[in-house]
Amino acid sequence: MSLDAGKLYGFAWRHAHRLPGPVLRGIGNVGADVAWWRRGGGIRRLEANLARVRPELDARAVRRLSRAAMRSYVRYFGEAFTLAASTGEQIDARVRTINLDHVLGTTRQGKVAVLALGHLGNWDLAGAWATRNVATVTTVAERLEPPEVFEEYLRFRTEIGLQILALGDGDVFRRLVRVARTPEAGIIPLLADRDLTHGGVEVELFGRRARVAAGPAALALTTGAPLVTTIITYERLRGERRRRAGTPWGLVIEFVPIEPLDADVPRADRVRVLTQRWVDALAAGIARRPEDWHMLQRVFVEDLDPQRYAATLAQPAAEP
Numbered sequence: 001m002s003l004d005a006g007k008l009y010g011f012a013w014r015h016a017h018r019l020p021g022p023v024l025r026g027i028g029n030v031g032a033d034v035a036w037w038r039r040g041g042g043i044r045r046l047e048a049n050l051a052r053v054r055p056e057l058d059a060r061a062v063r064r065l066s067r068a069a070m071r072s073y074v075r076y077f078g079e080a081f082t083l084a085a086s087t088g089e090q091i092d093a094r095v096r097t098i099n100l101d102h103v104l105g106t107t108r109q110g111k112v113a114v115l116a117l118g119h120l121g122n123w124d125l126a127g128a129w130a131t132r133n134v135a136t137v138t139t140v141a142e143r144l145e146p147p148e149v150f151e152e153y154l155r156f157r158t159e160i161g162l163q164i165l166a167l168g169d170g171d172v173f174r175r176l177v178r179v180a181r182t183p184e185a186g187i188i189p190l191l192a193d194r195d196l197t198h199g200g201v202e203v204e205l206f207g208r209r210a211r212v213a214a215g216p217a218a219l220a221l222t223t224g225a226p227l228v229t230t231i232i233t234y235e236r237l238r239g240e241r242r243r244r245a246g247t248p249w250g251l252v253i254e255f256v257p258i259e260p261l262d263a264d265v266p267r268a269d270r271v272r273v274l275t276q277r278w279v280d281a282l283a284a285g286i287a288r289r290p291e292d293w294h295m296l297q298r299v300f301v302e303d304l305d306p307q308r309y310a311a312t313l314a315q316p317a318a319e320p
Contacts, residue, residue: 009152016081021247024078032074036067042296043070045303052206052300053290068291072234075249076122076294083125084159086246088132093244095129096235098254103187103228107135112185112225115255116216116278118193118286119294121232124157126253127189131161136186138163138179140172140215142196167196173215180223189230190216193282194299201275202301205283209301217274221261229256229278231285233292256281 016024036043047066051057054065083091106113117123127137141157141164144150150166157164165172179185192213195201201214220227231254237245258277265273286293298304 007148009149012077012081013084013152013156016078017085024082025075025248028074028078029071032070033067035074036070045298046070046296048303049293049295049299050290052208053286053293055206065291069293072121072292073294073296075234076124079122079247079249080124080156083128084156086128089244090246091125091129091132093241094125094237094247094250095133096250096252098252099257100134100253100255102226102257103134103255106226107186110184112180112182112223113187113228114180114216114220114223114225115187115189115228115230116258116282117189117191117230117232118282119191120282120285120289121234121251121292123189123191123232124160124162125251126230126232127157127162128160129251129253130187130189134187136163136184137161137189138165138176138186139189139191140165140167140176142167142191173218176215176219177222180219180225188219188225190219192216193279193295194297201272203272203276203279205279205300206287210279210299211301211304212275212279212299214271214275216278217271220258221270221274226260227258227274227278229258229281229285230254231256231282233285233289254285256285 019027043066046069047062050065050069051062054062057065103113103115127139131137139162141150141153143166144153154164154166165175176188180188190213192215195211195213197213199214200211201217202209203212204210205212216227219225231252233252233254235250235252237248237250241250242248256278258274258281261270261274
């Protein structure tokens with residue numbers, strides 16, 4: 001079973017680019033609609049999350065929004081399977097940036113910038129673009145099951161130019177600190193809108209309590225690197241840009257610099273306070289394009305298993 005999943009992903013990465021773009025996108029939309037119509041556990045969780053983002057919507061409107069979200073989610077996979085075969089010109093044409101100068105002002109001085117990301121849009125395409133136009137990209141990848149799928153993702157991300165540290169392979173945080181202190185370190189984008197290590201931070205997200213990763217804030221505080229919330233969403237392409245991109249879909253990457261903390265913020269509160277700041281900026285981006293938030297998992301505290309959550313809170317907090 002595990003081997004079959006790995007083979008399926010490998011087959012998709014090796015052959016999906018051979019399909020005409022409209023055919024691949026059509027297959028993706030059909031697959032997304034079928035999954036949406038079946039309304040399995042992931043879809044129900046997606047709808048519950050979207051209902052927190054847009055509480056003014058009734059159940060029917062949330063249902064329509066979740067269909068658009070599933071199409072966005074499956075679009076990510078279709079793009080991932082064909083990204084390695086894309087030309088540099090196509091990658092560049094797909095991306096439009098907002099406030100990029102803030103990050104370039106840091107990297108051009110040979111300093112590192114820490115980017116806090118959510119599961120928005122296509123972060124792999126954004127990474128491939130950044131390696132060409134910004135700086136070296138070092139990030140952390142979640143270990144997926146079965147292992148064959150993780151290995152395929154690792155191969156793919158390495159192929160598009162990303163430097164990957166696998167979550168669970170030793171002390172990843174210390175390795176990130178070493179990278180951040182290396183000359184010409186570039187940028188370190190971290191997907192952080194979920195707590196994967198049980199060492200995360202509880203914040204307010206859309207008026208609810210949620211668990212997110214402590215990594216971006218802890219890394220910025222430890223190294224002195226600037227922290228930047230990075231919001232990645234889809235946009236429709238037209239005209240010359242669409243022709244150069246070879247697809248009707250592009251990305252908008254918005255960089256939102258987070259104000260450093262005042263010196264009087266207590267040490268014990270610094271990671272939490274800085275985390276809340278980048279989460280607030282991310283939430284504003286999600287609210288503008290909720291259909292691009294690919295969150296089919298539990299992130300809000302009220303959805304977590306009470307016993308497991310209590311056990312998580314009982315663990316001593318890790319010092320960055």
